[in-house]
Every structure is written in C-alpha cells, then in structure tokens.
Amino acid sequence: MTTTDTPRAQADRTYPSYAKALWQRVLLTREFAVIALLLIVFFYSRSEIPNFDGPLTIYYLLLDVAPILLIALPMTLVIITGEIDLSVASVVGLSSVLVGDLHQGGMSIPMAALVAILVGVLCGAFNGFLVAYVGLPSLAVTIGTLALYRGLAVGLLGTTAITDFPEKWTDLAKDRIGDSSYPVIVIPILVLVILFVLLLHFTPFGRGVFDIGLNDEAAHFSGVNVARTKFWLFVMAGAVSAFAGIYFTLRFGSSRGDNATGMELQVIAAVLLGGVSIFGGRGALHGVLAGVLLIGVLQSALRLDDVSANVINIIIGILLIASVMSTSFLTFVARTTAGMKRRASDGSPERRQRQASAHHEGNNS
Amino acid sequence: MNANGAVALQLVQVRKSFGPVMALRSGSLTVCSGSIHALVGENGAGKSTLVKIVAGLYQRDGGDFLLHGESVDFSSTAASKDAGIAVIYQEPTLFPDLSVTENLFMGRQPVGAGRRIDRKAMHEEATALFSRLGVSLDPRRLAEGLSIADQQIIEIAKAISLDASVLIMDEPTAALSGVEVDRLFAVARSLRDEGRALVFISHRFEEVFDLCDTVTVMRDGEYVSTDAIAETTPAAIVSKMVGREVAELFPKTPATIGEPVLQVAGLESAGVFHDVSFEVRSGEIVALAGLVGAGRSEIARAVFGVDGYDAGTVTLNGTAVRPRSPRAAIRAGMGFVPEDRRQQGLVTEASVAHNVAAVIRTKLSRLGLITRSAENRAAGPWSGRLEVKTNALDMHATTMSGGNQQKVVIAKWLATDPSLLIIDEPTRGIDVGTKSEVHRLISELAGQGMAILMISSELPEVLGMADRVLVVCEGRITADIDRADATPESVMTAATNTIGAAS
Numbered sequence: 001m002t003t004t005d006t007p008r009a010q011a012d013r014t015y016p017s018y019a020k021a022l023w024q025r026v027l028l029t030r031e032f033a034v035i036a037l038l039l040i041v042f043f044y045s046r047s048e049i050p051n052f053d054g055p056l057t058i059y060y061l062l063l064d065v066a067p068i069l070l071i072a073l074p075m076t077l078v079i080i081t082g083e084i085d086l087s088v089a090s091v092v093g094l095s096s097v098l099v100g101d102l103h104q105g106g107m108s109i110p111m112a113a114l115v116a117i118l119v120g121v122l123c124g125a126f127n128g129f130l131v132a133y134v135g136l137p138s139l140a141v142t143i144g145t146l147a148l149y150r151g152l153a154v155g156l157l158g159t160t161a162i163t164d165f166p167e168k169w170t171d172l173a174k175d176r177i178g179d180s181s182y183p184v185i186v187i188p189i190l191v192l193v194i195l196f197v198l199l200l201h202f203t204p205f206g207r208g209v210f211d212i213g214l215n216d217e218a219a220h221f222s223g224v225n226v227a228r229t230k231f232w233l234f235v236m237a238g239a240v241s242a243f244a245g246i247y248f249t250l251r252f253g254s255s256r257g258d259n260a261t262g263m264e265l266q267v268i269a270a271v272l273l274g275g276v277s278i279f280g281g282r283g284a285l286h287g288v289l290a291g292v293l294l295i296g297v298l299q300s301a302l303r304l305d306d307v308s309a310n311v312i313n314i315i316i317g318i319l320l321i322a323s324v325m326s327t328s329f330l331t332f333v334a335r336t337t338a339g340m341k342r343r344a345s346d347g348s349p350e351r352r353q354r355q356a357s358a359h360h361e362g363n364n365s
Numbered sequence: 366m367n368a369n370g371a372v373a374l375q376l377v378q379v380r381k382s383f384g385p386v387m388a389l390r391s392g393s394l395t396v397c398s399g400s401i402h403a404l405v406g407e408n409g410a411g412k413s414t415l416v417k418i419v420a421g422l423y424q425r426d427g428g429d430f431l432l433h434g435e436s437v438d439f440s441s442t443a444a445s446k447d448a449g450i451a452v453i454y455q456e457p458t459l460f461p462d463l464s465v466t467e468n469l470f471m472g473r474q475p476v477g478a479g480r481r482i483d484r485k486a487m488h489e490e491a492t493a494l495f496s497r498l499g500v501s502l503d504p505r506r507l508a509e510g511l512s513i514a515d516q517q518i519i520e521i522a523k524a525i526s527l528d529a530s531v532l533i534m535d536e537p538t539a540a541l542s543g544v545e546v547d548r549l550f551a552v553a554r555s556l557r558d559e560g561r562a563l564v565f566i567s568h569r570f571e572e573v574f575d576l577c578d579t580v581t582v583m584r585d586g587e588y589v590s591t592d593a594i595a596e597t598t599p600a601a602i603v604s605k606m607v608g609r610e611v612a613e614l615f616p617k618t619p620a621t622i623g624e625p626v627l628q629v630a631g632l633e634s635a636g637v638f639h640d641v642s643f644e645v646r647s648g649e650i651v652a653l654a655g656l657v658g659a660g661r662s663e664i665a666r667a668v669f670g671v672d673g674y675d676a677g678t679v680t681l682n683g684t685a686v687r688p689r690s691p692r693a694a695i696r697a698g699m700g701f702v703p704e705d706r707r708q709q710g711l712v713t714e715a716s717v718a719h720n721v722a723a724v725i726r727t728k729l730s731r732l733g734l735i736t737r738s739a740e741n742r743a744a745g746p747w748s749g750r751l752e753v754k755t756n757a758l759d760m761h762a763t764t765m766s767g768g769n770q771q772k773v774v775i776a777k778w779l780a781t782d783p784s785l786l787i788i789d790e791p792t793r794g795i796d797v798g799t800k801s802e803v804h805r806l807i808s809e810l811a812g813q814g815m816a817i818l819m820i821s822s823e824l825p826e827v828l829g830m831a832d833r834v835l836v837v838c839e840g841r842i843t844a845d846i847d848r849a850d851a852t853p854e855s856v857m858t859a860a861t862n863t864i865g866a867a868s
Contacts, residue, residue: 013749017718017741019757202734204726211723214712221671221709222723222777223695281714 030275030326031287038294045301052304059181063174063251065296066185067092067244067260069289071267072274073196074237076288079271080200081212081230082280083131083138088241089263090149091123093256095245097153100162100255109169109250117242123149124238128231138234146264154257162255173250185247192240197285205229213280269316270295273323294319370399372434373562374419374450374531378588379428381414388414392428393588394564394581396531401553401563403573403594406583406606407796412566415583416533420452421445433530451524452533457516461509466491468508469523494522498552514545521552532556533564538572539794542656542822543857550576568797569823570599582606607798617830618808623647626816627699627785629668632677637663638840641677645785650807650817652831654824655860660840661820662704665787668818669701670694682784695724700778702771704789704820710774711762718744718758721776747776751806768799775806785816792826804830824853836860 018025026032045052071088078085095116102112127145131138175184200206208229211219220226249255274291276283295316302312374396381389389411396402406412417423418430421439430437432448439445445452459468466487467474475490477483491504500518508516517537524532534553538546553576557563567573573580574594582589582605589605625644632641638660645651653661666672668679673689680686687693694701703709711720718737721744722729729739741758748758751772755765762770771791778786791807792800807830811817821827827834834851836844836859844859 013752015717015745015748015755016757017738017745018759198734202736204730204735207719207723207726207735210715210719211712214714215708217709218712221691221701221703223692224723225692 029284029287030323031284031290033326034274034287034290034294034323038290038297041294041301042297045297045304049301049305052301055181057300057304059176059183061296061300062186063183064300065292066183066189066251067248067263068267068270068295069189069292070192070244070247071237071241071263072271072288072292073192073285074233074240075267075271076274076276076283076285077196077200077206077209078138078233078237079268079276079278080209080280080283081233082216083230083233084142084268084278085124085127085138085234085237086142086264086268087123087127087145087149088237088267089260090146090153091120091238091241092245092248092260092263093153093258094123094149094156095120095242096249096255096259097157097257099246099249100165101156103165103255104162109166113246116246117239120238120240120242120245121235122238123242124235125231127238128234131234132227132230150257150261153259157255157257159257163253165250165253165255170250170253173247185251188243193285193289200285209233210281213277213282215281266295269320273320275323278324370397370560370562372396373398373432374564375429375431375434376415376419377429377431379415379418379430380426381418381423382426388586389418389425390586391588392418392583392586395591396562396564397579398530398562399557399560400579401557401565401577403577403580404564404566404583405568405570405573405580405602406589407798410583410606410796411586412583413535414586416452416535416564416566419445419450419531419533421450446527446529449528449530450533451520451527451529451531452535453517453520453524453537455536455539456513457520459508459511459516459519462507464505464507465502465511465519466504468519469494469504469526490526491522494526498522498525499555500548500552512545514541514549517541517549518552521556525556529561531562531564533566535566536568537565538567538569542658543860544656546572568794570602571825573602574599603797606796617650617804618812620648620650620808620812620814620832622649622832623814626682627668627818628678628680629664630678630680632664632667632674632679634663634667634672634674638667638837641840641842643835643842643845645816645818647784647814647816648811649832650811650819650830652827652834653818653820653837654827654834654856655837657822659837659860661837662789663840664837665701665789665818665820666703668694669699669787671701695781695783698782698784700724700781700783700786702774702778702786702788702791704793706767706770706774711770711777713763713770714761716759716761717748717753717755717773720744720762720773721747721780723777724781743780744776747780748773750779751776752802766796767793768795768803771795771799771803775803779810783815785818786810787818787820789820790822791819792821792823824856827851827856828853 051057075085075088098116098119099109099112102115103109123145127138127142130136130141172184176182177184177186200209208219208224211222211224212226212229216226245260248259270292271288272278273294274283274288276288298316298319299312302315372395374394376392376394379389379392392411392415394404394415404412404415414423418425421442421444424440432450437448439448460471469491470487474482475486477486488504495502495504498518498521502515502518508519521532537549541549553563553565565573565577578594579591580594580597580602581591582602584606624647626647627645629644630642633639641664643651653664655661663672667674670686670688670690670693678685679688681697681699684697686697691701707713712723718740722740725743726735729735729743744758748755753772753776754769762773765773788807791803795803807817807819819830828851831851832848834846834856835842836846836856838860844855846855846859
C-alpha cells in the first residue's frame with residue numbers, strides 16, 4: 001500500500017455504501033438475467049404458442065412446479081454453504097408412502113401429514129448429523145441416503161399404490177384461490193418463500209450461510225457456528241421435502257414408493273440456473289424462483305407446441321450449461337470493458353497507477 | 366556501490382503495466398557478482414513485479430534489462446533459468462510425493478544406458494550439493510513434510526546445480542525461525558564468496574543489515590536509491606521507503622495497567638502445549654514470543670476456543686469461558702485477529718461492510734432481521750477510524766493489500782468492543798507505513814484499557830510493544846519478562862532454552 005497521508009490523520013474517512021449505481025447493482029446481475037429471460041420466454045409464448053394464453057396454462061404450470069419450487073428453497077441455502085442434498089426426492093417418496101400407509105391404517109390426513117413431516121425432519125437430521133458433526137462429504141452422504149430413504153419408501157409399500165384418499169383433501173391440493181387461475185398451493189409457497197428470503201437475506205443466520213460457503217474457516221473464526229448452521233439446513237431440506245411429498249400425493253391422489261424419482265436433479269438444475277454457485281457462497285432466492293419458473297414455462301410452452309419430452313430435456317440441459325458458462329463469460333466481459341473504459345478516461349494517470357500498483361502487489365506478495 | 370566484482374544483473378528504468386495498472390514505472394537495479402544486494406520497499410513498491418520480470422514470468426514494457434552486460438529478453442521462466450537466473454520464492458513448490466533428489470533433478474534427470482534414469486548419479490550429485498552447502502538433508506527422503514527452510518535449501522541447491530550466476534530470494538525468511546535464518550544466511554554468504562550475485566528481498570531490516578552489502582530502495586513502482594549498507598542506517602532506509610519520516614517504529618504510549626482481564630490456568634493440550642498459565646490485565650500488552658512452531662498460536666487458538674484443550678481454565682473478567690466455542694469467547698468479550706488473514710481473518714470474497722459487521726450481526730438486527738444498510742452504517746465509521754482504503758463499502762476485500770485487509774480484520778473486532786484482543790502476527794506481510802499505524806492503534810487501544818495479547822515473531826515488535834513478554838518454548842512458557850528487562854538476548858535465550866539445536 002502506498003500512502004502520502006500522514007499516518008495520524010485527524011479526520012475519519014467516510015465511504016459511499018456502494019461503488020456502483022443502484023440500477024447497475026440490480027440489473028447487471030445473473031439473477032436479473034434469469035428474470036429477464038423468464039419474462040421474454042413467457043411473453044413470447046403467450047403471443048406465439050397456441051393455447052399458452054389459455055386460462056389453465058398458469059394453473060397447471062404452478063401445480064407442476066410447486067414441489068420443485070418448494071424444495072428449491074432449502075436447497076438454495078444448502079448449496080450456498082457449499083454442500084448438496086441429493087436425498088430430497090427420496091424424502092418426497094418416503095413422505096408420500098407414509099401419508100398413504102398411515103391414512104390406510106385409519107389415521108386422518110392431517111395427522112398422517114404431521115408424521116410424514118416429522119419423518120422428513122428426521123431424515124434431514126440424519127443427513128445433517130453425518131455432514132455437519134461427523135464431517136462426511138454431503139455428496140457421498142446424500143447419495144447414500146438417496147438410496148436408503150427410497151429403499152424404505154418402496155419397502156413400506158412394495159410396488160402397489162394407494163389411491164384411496166378423501167376427495168376433500170385431493171381437491172384442496174388442486175383447488176384455486178377464489179376464481180383466479182392460481183392454485184391454493186401458491187399460498188404455502190408464498191409463505192415459505194417469504195420465510196426463506198428473510199432467513200437467507202435478512203438474518204445473521206443467512207449471512208453466516210454465505211460466509212460458510214465462501215470461507216468456512218474464517219466463518220468459524222468469526223463465531224459462526226458452522227456445524228449447527230449446516231445441520232439445520234439439512235433439517236429444513238428434509239421437512240420441506242416431506243411437505244412437498246404430501247402435496248405430491250394429494251395432487252395426484254396416489255401414494256407410491258417411486259413418486260418423484262429423479263426430482264432432486266430437477267431441483268438442483270433449477271437452483272443452478274437461478275444463479276447459485278455450485279461451489280457455494282453465491283446466489284439469491286429471486287434468481288432461484290425465476291430459474292424454477294423459467295424451466296416450468298419452457299416445459300409448458302414446449303409441450304403445448306407438441307415438442308417431445310426428450311427434446312424438452314435437451315433444451316433445458318443446454319440452457320443450464322449455457323447459464324453456468326455465462327458466469328465466467330460475464331466476468332470476462334466485465335473485466336475487459338472495465339479495463340478499456342479506464343484506459344479511455346484516464347484522467348490522472350499518476351494517482352491511479354499508484355493505487356493500482358498498490359493493489360497489484362498486494363495481490364501477489 | 367559495491368566495487369568488487371563485475372555487474373551481473375542490471376535493470377534500467379524498466380516499466381510494466383497490467384492493463385490500466387502500472388505496477389512498475391521505473392525499476393532500476395544493479396547487482397554485482399560476489400555481493401548480496403538487498404531490495405526493499407513497501408508492499409506495492411514494485412519489488413515483486415521486478416523480480417517476476419527477471420524470472421521471465423512477465424515481459425517488460427520498456428527499459429533495459431542486461432545480464433552480464435548483454436541485453437536479454439526472456440519470454441519464459443525456462444529462458445531465464447537457462448541464462449543462469451534462479452528465483453527462490455517465499456514458499457517453494459516441490460512435488461511432495463517425490464524424493465528430495467527427484468525434486469532437485471526434475472525435468473533434467475541424468476540418464477544412463479538405455480535412456481534410463483541414473484538414480485545413483487542423481488543421489489551422488491545431490492549428496493555432493495548438500496555437503497557443499499553445509500546442510501544435512503537426506504536426499505532419499507520424500508519432500509513431503511520438509512520444513513519451508515529445507516524446501517528453500519532444495520531450491521538453492523537446484524540453482525547451484527544449474528550453476529546460476531544470479532540468485533534472487535523473495536522474502537525467504539518470512540516463515541523461518543531464528544536458527545533456520547542463520548543457516549540460510551550461512552549458505553547465502555558462501556554463495557556470495559563463490560562469486561555469485563544475490564538479491565535478497567526482506568521486510569526485516571536487521572536481516573538486511575546483517576546479511577547484505579548493498580541496498581536498493583523502491584517506492585511506488587520507482588527506483589529511489591542504492592546505498593552501501595555500511596554507509597546507511599535503518600532509519601534512513603525507512604524514510605526513503607515511505608517517503609516520509611516515520612517518527613517512531615514502535616510508538617508505545619504508557620497505559621495504566623488495571624485489573625486482570627484474562628486469566629489462563631493450567632491449560633494443557635496433549636502434544637501441543639503444557640501447563641500454560643498467565644494473565645493479561647486491562648491496559649496491558651502481553652506478547653507471546655518464541656520460535657515458529659513453539660505453540661504460541663496454538664495457545665491463542667485454544668484460549669479463543671477455535672481449538673479445544675484437555676485441561677485447564679480460561680477466565681475472562683472473572684467468568685469462566687466455555688471451551689471450544691469461539692461464539693462463547695466472543696460473547697465473553699474476546700476478539701481474535703488470526704495469523705492467516707486471507708484464510709481465517711476475513712471472507713475475502715465478501716464486501717468490506719459484510720466483513721466488518723460479521724461479528725456484530727446479532728447486535729445490528731432488529732426483531733432478528735438485519736439489513737445491508739444497518740451493516741453499512743456500522744461498518745462505515747469503523748472502516749473510517751482505521752482508514753481502510755477502499756472506494757466503497759461494498760468492494761470485496763480480495764483486491765486489497767495485506768495491510769488494508771488487516772485493517773478490515775481489526776475493524777471487525779473493534780466493532781465488538783472487546784475487553785481482550787488477541788492479535789496473532791499483527792503486522793506480518795504489512796508494509797512499514799501501515800505497520801506503524803497498526804502499532805500505534807494497538808498502543809492506543811491498550812491506553813483505553815483494553816487488554817492485548819500479541820503474538821509476534823518479530824523481536825523488535827515484541828520488545829517495542831509489549832509491557833510483558835511471555836516466552837514460549839516447546840509448548841511451555843519458559844519466561845515471563847518485564848518490559849524493562851526484555852532484551853533480544855533474554856528473549857532468545859528463553860525461546861531456545863530447552864532445546865540445544867532447533868534444526
């Protein structure tokens with residue numbers, strides 16, 4: 001560092017809060033790029049794809065993405081800490097089987113749902129215990145529990161399905177809010193979205209989540225309880241997955257051990273598409289919501305356009321790769337343009353060089 | 366300028382910029398054969414850039430670069446090596462799974478009949494090299510687990526086997542203990558006597574004045590001066606480096622020493638430290654001195670709860686602190702500026718505000734919720750008080766210099782208003798100007814009644830700052846020396862008192 005100040009400056013320095021203007025901070029982000037893409041795809045589909053503007057499109061779209069949307073919320077936090085939970089879809093299956101089995105055994109749906117959620121909490125706690133307190137890698141742990149929980153689910157019910165649910169409950173899962181085209185599931189989703197947004201972006205706990213993902217050692221040194229934070233995130237993932245399982249069961253009126261097989265990958269794809277870094281430390285929930293909805297809108301529009309499911313998967317796969325690539329591409333562009341701008345408007349070269357060289361060597365030595 | 370020996374390496378007004386960043390504006394350096402030339406300057410003065418140009422890592426944008434009188438242009442590090450230049454970095458990178466010998470001859474193994482590697486010849490030459498350097502190092506052992514000092518010796522041996530005429534050592538002593546430094550210096554002197562040219566980069570003046578015969582000062586990417594060591598003084602060099610008079614390197618102001626704040630009793634951790642008992646009073650600066658690896662940092666980490674301990678108690682302001690919990694230590698009123706800023710001190714990829722507010726988040730929350738603006742409001746004044754150099758509070762700490770990062774770390778802990786601040790290597794890797802700012806700050810904090818536990822490997826810092834010096838040797842406190850009685854000799858004697866030879 002170079003300084004020409006006297007070491008004991010009397011006046012304290014003050015700083016602007018932000019280096020860039022508000023619009024730059026809001027618009028030039030990956031999250032906003034996903035939101036923009038979502039809007040473009042949505043409005044394009046509405047004007048160009050036949051039947052997309054029909055009254056049922058949004059309704060079915062939301063019904064379809066609801067479980068992914070729900071699980072994406074805790075998954076975002078888990079991935080931001082640098083971990084991953086691959087067992088979520090198996091918890092969906094297990095919870096689905098439990099609801100069916102317990103209801104068949106005479107339990108009321110709310111009681112069965114409560115038990116399913118408690119089991120989801122236990123599943124998450126088991127993951128969390130192994131990852132946070134035993135210190136095993138979450139990838140390995142949750143590959144294991146993916147098989148374990150799915151195995152329990154299929155073991156409990158065999159290959160049969162329970163389809164005998166009271167209409168009161170299966171209708172609720174498909175009900176609309178008043179006369180709107182929004183299904184009732186939107187209400188718990190909104191509540192959870194608000195809770196998770198507050199938790200991740202507006203609490204000390206959420207700040208700790210980012211710290212852990214960027215540098216867990218420094219987080220530990222600053223008093224962040226790394227193990228406890230991770231443990232609770234896995235518990236949340238378990239609980240929300242179980243809730244999604246209950247919804248899944250009632251919506252299709254079917255409780256099966258293989259319900260939602262492979263959904264974990266759809267959830268993770270949506271989270272990554274929403275701008276969350278797989279390496280941890282970076283991401284925001286508005287991006288993830290846009291990511292989930294973008295996949296939903298694309299699927300719905302392409303299906304209406306009679307595109308086959310395989311082609312839809314290919315398109316979504318390419319989109320995911322492009323979005324992950326775009327991060328490095330955007331950084332590259334930002335660095336080059338910033339460099340050119342500075343060179344073009346180099347007002348006081350002397351001072352700038354001095355600051356710059358200070359930075360430069362600070363990085364190297 | 367040194368008269369004996371011809372000019373080996375000469376750089377004249379060398380320039381180098383990275384995009385808009387001018388890292389080196391006018392770097393000049395003239396090094397003669399048979400001399401050890403010190404290159405000093407604050408962080409950001411351009412030393413590293415200059416070295417990297419010589420090493421062939423960077424290509425210069427302008428200026429002259431002569432080797433033995435001939436203009437050269439290295440397009441790669443290999444070209445520089447071929448021309449007889451060797452650079453020994455602070456932390457050499459060896460192949461840990463290969464033997465010392467294999468590392469020495471990496472990429473140029475001697476081959477015998479049938480193009481097979483001649484291991485015998487390799488070992489013989491390695492043994493010969495080490496005996497020539499006067500060091501005992503088993504050429505057959507794996508490089509894994511070698512001390513940094515030994516790794517540097519291997520790099521030097523490699524340079525000699527390549528018959529390098531110019532050796533550049535970039536802060537080689539930063540991570541070495543006293544004995545290791547002595548061995549390195551002995552090797553360096555013998556190389557000088559063989560007629561090689563050596564460039565030695567260091568932040569430690571006592572070493573520069575001990576080892577070198579000529580010193581070149583750089584500042585802000587420019588050449589400032591070259592003097593014979595015999596004709597200059599540390600004070601003169603410092604003022605040239607910073608471009609101003611640094612009134613006093615260790616501005617210790619007297620403070621009223623009050624009640625005990627931290628009391629550590631019988632702290633024990635198997636194999637790490639034993640029966641550690643001491644106290645730190647309010648307004649008192651206590652230094653933990655000793656060799657690298659003596660267990661000083663480990664004691665501090667245990668006190669703060671980052672690591673656990675097997676027995677003993679830590680009491681802060683009369684209440685016992687729960688072990689193994691930095692959170693509990695923070696709540697009790699401790700702050701801890703760790704040794705490794707980038708890895709432990711801060712989250713470099715997060716903003717200044719995020720870092721400064723990291724520990725006081727709960728306090729900044731309303732109804733459990735925290736906002737960016739609350740963090741900014743809290744971080745602004747603390748950054749300002751420490752004169753952190755940044756354009757805005759949302760700038761990441763990644764791009765900052767070491768000194769600036771250290772200010773962010775200190776700001777973070779001062780924001781918690783601790784009654785005890787533990788500072789591990791407060792000024793490691795920090796330039797002279799910021800160093801004295803940090804020292805003044807520590808002294809001011811003690812003046813306000815804070816208890817300070819400082820760990821430092823720099824003896825002048827220990828002697829200049831501390832009210833009391835606790836010397837740690839092999840995990841035990843071997844001496845408790847008052848400021849008045851602390852001398853380099855008394856501290857070093859205690860630091861080495863149970864071990865005959867540290868190497």
